[in-house]
Amino acid sequence: MTARLSKSASTIMRFSLAAVAMAAMTVGCSAPQSDETESASASEDISDISWPQEDWEYSTLEAEGFDPDPVNRFMEDLVAEKYGRVDHFLLIRHGRIVAEQQIERDYAALAASLDQDDRLTPNFSNPIYNYDDADLHPYYQGTDLHTVQSVTKSINSAVLGIAIDEGYIEGTNAPILPFFDAYEVDESDPRKERITIDDLLTMRTGIAWDDEGGFGSETDSTYALENSQTWIQFILDQPMYEEPGAVFKYNDGASVLLGKILHEATGQRVDAWAQEKLFSPIGIDEFYWKITPDGEADTEGGLYLSAHDMARIGYLFLRDGLWDGERVISEDWVRRSVASNVPSTSTGDNSSPFGYGYQWWVPEDGEGRSLGFAGYGLGGQRIMVFPEYDVVAVFQAWDPAGEFWKASNAFRTTVLPASISEPE
Secondary structure, three states, rough: OOOOOOOHHHHHOOOOHHOOOOOOOOOOOOOOOOOOOOHHHHOOOOOOOOOOOOOOOEOOOOOOOOOOOHHHHHHHHHHHHOOOEEOOOEEEOOEEEEEEEOOOOOOHEEEHHOOOOOOOOOOOHHHHHHHOOOOOEEEEEEEEOOOOOOHHHHHHHHHHHHHHHHHOOOOOEEEEEHOOOOOOOOOOOOOHHHHHHHHHHHOOOEEOOOOOOOOOOOHHHHHHHHHHOHHHHEEEEEEEEOOOOOOOOOOOOHHHHHHHHHHHHOOOOOHHHHHHHHHHOOOOOOOOOOOOOOOOOOOOOOEOOOHHHHHHHHHHHOOOOOOOEEEEEOOOHHHHHHOOOOEEEEEEEOOOOOOEEEEEEEOOOOOEEEEEEEEEEEEEEEEEHHHHHEEEEEEEOOOOOOOOOOOHHHHHHHHHHHHHOOOO
């Protein structure tokens, strides 16, 4: 089993948590880097936006229209662990970083202090999926590359959309089984033949997937998948429980199948395709992607990015797939991805209702009105996009056994509305 770095591990910038611990950064405003040649809906009325080049431009909360007090109090609460173990919070408006909080967390000491009963992945046979290993989670081997967990799904959906845009895949209505001719598939249940790419994207596969006991439980399908040596076959072997397209059921295996479909259609594994078609065009130079035992990029949760590069993904979607005048993803795919294809489902956090798009969550106001969209990952990983405010927020954390959704919920429901009196 091998894992792939976008560049040699020796070339990755080493990250010192102590050097930036517990520091909120706001610096002076400067002119935008460039003018847009093609405007996106989120920026049609904003003439003064910036595009990140090698680094993001910095501004202040006040200069970009924020009341700083709610944001600053929120960052103090993050340091105090009021919302769990957040280690990086990043706030961007009009393409400029207006607030940033990095917090030193001694994850090695925390992992060493866990009793066997408290460990997230007891007796785990696959080392790279041992979530209590501080050399692998949340940061990858001392770098600033942080596990994004299921935010990987949102990014995988984006690169799949590029493959559809370019004609490698005929569309989301295509049935999936022709992509798996090399595998044994029990076709005694005809419902399996009717699964489409759209069903995978919207988590309406009809494939049985047990997550009731939580990750690491004896019955958890994802735990069993990550212990398996044959991921694709494991997923294809799961029985059907419902007609495809009928019922939303969160299924990590669906995202793995999407990655394999992209590989089969393009001839490139997802990590290579993403580097060429998505990461390089928007300035992401360093990433790590776990490789499964059967040689595929782990598209259910295996990607690692820096917080600043997570924000690039969010900013690309805020601008409807446009990057500094260049089209990276079609506007149609972006809009379909962040629409509530599955309305008013749940993230399991007992908060307001969420719709579900193409591997993106869509918070709603209770009346079906979208409040933005987000990629969510285990332990507190978040890319949150609020087009109404021209805002991107990023959270990195590692609190997988805790109430890790509290920080992002507080920001979305309380901090952001209190900080900006009027939308754009």
